[in-house]
Amino acid sequence: MNSQAEFVAALLDPERDCPADLKTWNGSDPAARFAVYRNNVLSSLIDALAASFPVVQQLVGETFFRAMAAVYVRHSPPRTRILADYGADFPAFIQGFAPAASLPYLADVARLELLRIRAYHAADAAPLDADALATALAAPERLASLLLRLQPALGLLDSAFAVVSLWAAHQGALTLAEVDLDQAQCALVLRNGLEVEVLGIRSGDAVLIQALLQGRPLGAATQLALACDPAFDLGACLAHLLRAGAITHCAYDTQRPLP
Structure with missing residues (x-):
């Protein structure tokens, strides 16, 4: 192991000794200085995780979270600045x-x-004008081949648990006592200006959105949504996406639609 790799390994593993060839500029004890530096690095990375996952920390408590995060940090050091x-x-x-x-x-x-983090840092994309989508939807014979592009900030999560309600409870929108943890929920995450929103959506809506993200035309995406949720309402779903500014572009597929 080269000296740089040895330094990094020792920095994240408190069981390792201070690198043998480490020197200090003022003649102080390298091991003592290295221990302080190691603690500061570990604390900074744990703080970064706490800032990124505040609800997770609230659910388990700060002490448990920091202990869990410390284990993660030691096994998964940053790969970017x-x-x-x-x-x-x-x-x-x-x-x-x-x-x-x-x-x-x-x-x-x-x-x-x-x-939510990815949505906040995603590239900007202007929402589609409502009239443009209305014009496209006015040609029912071509709806099956309509392609809809969604904003880069959009994200989906299909969970077996009540993640949307848990999130809302920790924002003060409802109490934890009202949350049925075992209720499966689908979450739609998107950015409206600088605000990142978390919305609960039906399973059929989630299937349609996922299909659109995969580049499937509207006809094929709708079939998949109906197979998942016979009560799926395409008009309501599109209206919801349009109001949220989630649709950025529409065009017709010139090739054969995906199955």
């Missing part, structure tokens, strides 16, 4: 973290918070 990107695999880590097994919904709450 941008701390806002740190923690991309934190939800997967939580799902496999045995001490958190009694909270099976915790990983999905973390996934929802990660989608």
Whole structure:
């Protein structure tokens, strides 16, 4: 192991000794200085995770969260200088973290918070003018081949747990006592100006949106949504997306629609 790799490994592992060739400019004890630096780095990374996953921390408490985050940090050091990107695999880590097994919904709450971060930092995209979509929808014979592009900030989460309600409870919109944790919910995350919104949507709506994100034309996407939810309402779903500014472009597919 080269000296740089040894330094990084020792920095995130308190069981390792201070690198042997480490020197200080003023002749002070390198091990003592390194211990302070190690603690500051670890604390900074844990603080970054706490800022990115505030609801997760509220659900488990600060002490448990910081202990869990410390384990994560030691096994998953940052791979970029941008701390806002740190923690991309934190939800997967939580799902496999045995001490958190009694909270099976915790990983999905973390996934929802990660989608909010990505939405906040996503590229800007002007919403489609309502008249443009109305014109496209006025040609029913061509609806099946209509392609809709959605804003880059949009994200979806299909959860077996009440993640939207949990999120709302921690924003003061309802109480935790009102939340049925085992109620499956689909979350739509998008940005409206500088505000990131978390909205609960029907399963059929989520299937349609996912299909549109995959580049499927409206006809095929609608069939998939109806197969999932026979009560799916295409008009209501499109109106909801349009009001939210989620649709940015529409065009007709010149190729054969995806099945």
